[in-house]
Amino acid sequence: MTASPLTQSPTRPSSDASAQLERLIDVMARLRDPENGCPWDVAQTPATIAPYAIEEAYEIADAIDRGAWDETADELGDLLLQVVFQARMAEESGRFDFATVARAIADKMIRRHPHVFTDETTAARDDAALMAQWEARKEQERIARAETGALAGVPRALPALLRARKLAARAARVGFDWPDVEGVFAKVQEEVNEVGVELANGDRDALEDEIGDLLFATASLARRLELDPEACLRRANDKFTRRFQALEAILAEQGLTPSGRTVDELDAVWNKVKERERAGKTRSA
Structure with a gap:
């Protein structure tokens, strides 16, 4: 009988990795100690440090883009610290702890990869079939969380271009998309013309609206060309x-x-x- 995908244990991390993670968790507990910890760390809340996680993620992307691998390791550590920091504060308030975080993501990865962790197989192991399976699993999870609609679960806090790409991709899955790239390109041109109209009218509110439409259409064009609009703009x-x-x-x-x-x-x-x-x-x- 095949073991449950939620209880199977893939290759375990090395003992040194486990020891260093435990050490980091202990360091954060010490920093948060109300009596002998760091006053700055003790004063923080989940909301006050949340922006740092976004900042650290961008610094990781920058280091990878530059091929600065020593910096990448350092920046990944900074992001891991944010995870440990949030988990520590949640543990203090009785919500969850780091083990809950690690268990949840491990379970999720196993659940979304049945072709790896169980006897279940897909019709084909090509990228398209596996991506369809991945999206189907995510949809089941959204339904379980009572999230309804094709656009459910796309965070508002994402960078605007990335969110535009994700929203357009979600809509495309249910058929709300242009039949070809030429249609998307025509939409970009249409939005450029509408920006020109509002420039002539001098209506700043309408101009903001039309420039937003232009950026959204451009993000959609990048998606159809299998390009990342954020990466395009960074370039x-x-x-x-x-x-x-x-x-x-x-x-x-x-x-x-x-x-x-x-x-x-x-x-x-x-x-x-x-x-x-x-x-x-x-x-x-």
Whole structure:
């Protein structure tokens, strides 16, 4: 008889990993000690430290993007600290403890991977079949939590572009989507035109609404192209930063700064920076 997927134990972590995790939990308990702990840590609440978890997640993404693996290990530790911190405060208030957190995620992973942890098999072990199985399991969990509707469970606190991508993907699962990429691209163009109309009208509230629609449509286009809109924007931010710093360097060689230069002067230098980048790519190709 196959063991229950909720009680099976996959490969256990090394004894050192277990010991270090226990040590971290003990460190947090010491920091939160009302009498001998750190006053700052003792004063914190789940709400006051919640923003740090988001910040740490972005710092992990940045370190990975740069291939800074020593930094990545450090940043992962910072995020793990946030988990331990929240679990400690929850334990103090009698809600749950770290073991509850670890048990819940282990159970969830086993439950969502029956093709790995039980004799249950999918019709095919290809990516599409496994993704469909994953989404079906998540839907069952949402129903169990009394969450209804295709958009249930998409957190409002997500970064706006990421949330837009997830909302559009959820709607697409129930057929609310364009039949092809061209339809999404046409929607982006339509939203650009509507922004132009509101620019002419001078209605700031309507303009905010239309720019939001444009960003949402752009996120939907990225989704259909299997691109991450957040990653696309991060890349654009990095490119702008690189080019603007190069612009400043060119002006500095002439004893100048961007301040006081005309738009035409700055545009000319900007185009020079772009030409240098293109020439550099051609040489490296």
